[in-house]
Amino acid sequence: MNSPAKSDDRLPRLPHRRPDSNKGTFGSVLLIGGSQGMAGSISLSGMAALRTGAGLVRVATSRAAQPTVAAFEPSYMTIALADDAEGRISATARELIAETARHASVIACGPGLGRSDELTDLVAWLYQSLEQPLVVDADALNALATRQEVLAKPGGPRILTPHPGEFARLQQTEIPSADEREPAARRLARRAGAVVVLKGHRTVITDGQRVALCTTGNPGMATGGTGDVLTGVIAALVAQHLEPFDAARLGAHVHGLAGDLTAASLGPVGIIARDLVEQLPRALAQCAE
DSSP states (O other): OOOOEEOOSSOOOOOOOOTTOOGGGGOEEEEEOOOTTOHHHHHHHHHHHHHTTOSEEEEEEETTTHHHHHHHOTTSEEEEEOBOTTSOBOGGGHHHHHHHHTTOSEEEEOTTOOOOHHHHHHHHHHHHHOOSOEEEOHHHHHHHHTOHHHHTOOSSOEEEOOOHHHHHHHHTSOOOOGGGHHHHHHHHHHHHTSEEEEOSTTOEEESSSEEEEOOOOOGGGOSTTHHHHHHHHHHHHHHTTOOHHHHHHHHHHHHHHHHHHHHHHHOSSSOOHHHHHHHHHHHHHHHHO
16 A cells, blocks of 8 residues: 655645735634533634634524623624523524524534534534535534444535544544554545544644644643634634645644743643633744744
């Protein structure tokens, strides 16, 4: 079997910002997630998308979580979706999601979503129906893991961002060893016809042919919410016209670099995910240099 093509060492770059640009130039991100008691996850994704340069960010969340999500950040818009008795997004929200998605350059789903049979059906519908790029994370990945037949039927470009546990559930295998991470990620990418971002030490980014390893990041980032930040970063880069593999590759690098800048400033212990959000503009500026 031929060896996978290694990606060029030079990182992708965002297009130059013209003086006559407006918010429409930099794309519209729709984030779907959050539930009662888990409003922070999707809020971090929304803040990260803004700090990574998306022109417009909408956060669609359960009606129970919407006030909390809105309180985190005034610069994104929030959409209250119908919810169930547990404060999770309900299947009856599908029509509003479909209408809102028509106006988005890219959609991301999963952070804080929660688990239910209705949500599993909703994620499967999103994965198979949406033509726009879709970033799939967290509980949306867990939903897909129970619907293996859906994985190979994407409706458009897909970026899957599992941590090792989510990856094992998607592949229905054990967590891959360090030596197996790259070939295992390539197998999932080929099976799903997607870009896979297998998170962890030396995050693996692959579309099944090309492979890149992320060399930024540090152990201080091993804290809740940092993966939700990455979801927003990648979505914002896709909105700004990077193709999915390039967006995932640059996104992982920028996300890790923001963590490194945070550790250099605060130390490696006690970092929280919102610290990374605040460092994203500096990380992007360093990449542009």
